Amino acid sequence: MRVWLFFVLCLAGKALAAPQQQDALPEEEEVIEDVVTEETVIGANPVQVEVGEFDEAIDEEEEPTTPENPCLNHHCKHGKVCELDETNTPMCVCQDPSTCPATVGEFEKVCGTDNKTYSSSCHFFATKCTLEGTKKGHKLHLDYIGPCKFIPPCVDSELTEFPLRMRDWLKNVLVSLYERDEDNNLLNEKQKMRVKKIHENEKRLEAGDHPMELLARDFEKNYNMYIFPVHWQFGQLDQHPIDGYLSHTELSPLRAPLIPMEHCTTRFFEECDLDNDKYIALDEWAKCFGIKDQDVDQNMII
Numbered sequence: 001m002r003v004w005l006f007f008v009l010c011l012a013g014k015a016l017a018a019p020q021q022q023d024a025l026p027e028e029e030e031v032i033e034d035v036v037t038e039e040t041v042i043g044a045n046p047v048q049v050e051v052g053e054f055d056e057a058i059d060e061e062e063e064p065t066t067p068e069n070p071c072l073n074h075h076c077k078h079g080k081v082c083e084l085d086e087t088n089t090p091m092c093v094c095q096d097p098s099t100c101p102a103t104v105g106e107f108e109k110v111c112g113t114d115n116k117t118y119s120s121s122c123h124f125f126a127t128k129c130t131l132e133g134t135k136k137g138h139k140l141h142l143d144y145i146g147p148c149k150f151i152p153p154c155v156d157s158e159l160t161e162f163p164l165r166m167r168d169w170l171k172n173v174l175v176s177l178y179e180r181d182e183d184n185n186l187l188n189e190k191q192k193m194r195v196k197k198i199h200e201n202e203k204r205l206e207a208g209d210h211p212m213e214l215l216a217r218d219f220e221k222n223y224n225m226y227i228f229p230v231h232w233q234f235g236q237l238d239q240h241p242i243d244g245y246l247s248h249t250e251l252s253p254l255r256a257p258l259i260p261m262e263h264c265t266t267r268f269f270e271e272c273d274l275d276n277d278k279y280i281a282l283d284e285w286a287k288c289f290g291i292k293d294q295d296v297d298q299n300m301i302i
Helices: 003-009 121-130 135-139 156-180 189-199 212-221 224-237 248-258 265-272 282-288
Strands: 080-084 090-094 110-112 142-145
Touching: 090 121, 110 121, 121 142, 142 248, 156 189, 156 212, 156 224, 156 265, 189 224, 224 248, 224 282, 248 265, 265 282
Parallel strands: none
Antiparallel strands: 080 090, 110 142
8 A cells, every 4th residue: 555645644624723812901101200391482493383383183083993704713514614694693504516616637526425526525515515404415425536437346355455455554654654753743742652662663564565465474473563553543533523433424534545546445444334333433443453352442542
């Protein structure tokens, strides 16, 4: 599995923080000093004038302030945009697909689970939003990145190989992050400590295209190196909300880029859902990757 996919996982969106109004500075007390002035004779100086002779009252008009748009800090999920109702209260409404930015190339297109190609993810989610509350909308999900194409079925022998490549890839993604992390906060301190042990282990299998036999043998001999990467990936995906379960939407950042290249991706994640409740729990996830029950640890998601 190609290491460049690591960049896909590292893509993350952050909401813009609205500028906060600074506290007003305390008013300085006006200090009035007694000033001793000498009496001067008006006219002694040809340009001398009475104080205030040319003073004119200047009406200082306050510049009108534009009230902050309540939508600036109101977050809407994909496919919806913020609008104000009659009481100036922000609300999320479905985005009109025609308002999505024009697509530049094929790489922006996405394929839905309805086997329909959408011009972009914006067009897809806007369309899905308009179907909210319907059976069709409930079943519609973003399937993978790129135009829809024929994806061959995944046979049993191929499904067995999938977790071998996936485990090795996850381990090497973490090692790559560790090597690149020069105060970039790609990993937190607890994660760095765990990955450091993997990185410095002389028995670590370097990244590359390895035969399935070698990957299987390495997993058996160096099993402990794979425990944390499997937990780490689960924690990276379990974000909306953080509840110990992976939904179809939470899996999308991982599965959507993989499906066009790894045709067993969909079947693999479907079979990970052992109780068929449409969610993958940590113990189900770990079992899919061959992690033993006694090594599944919620505290390892750091």
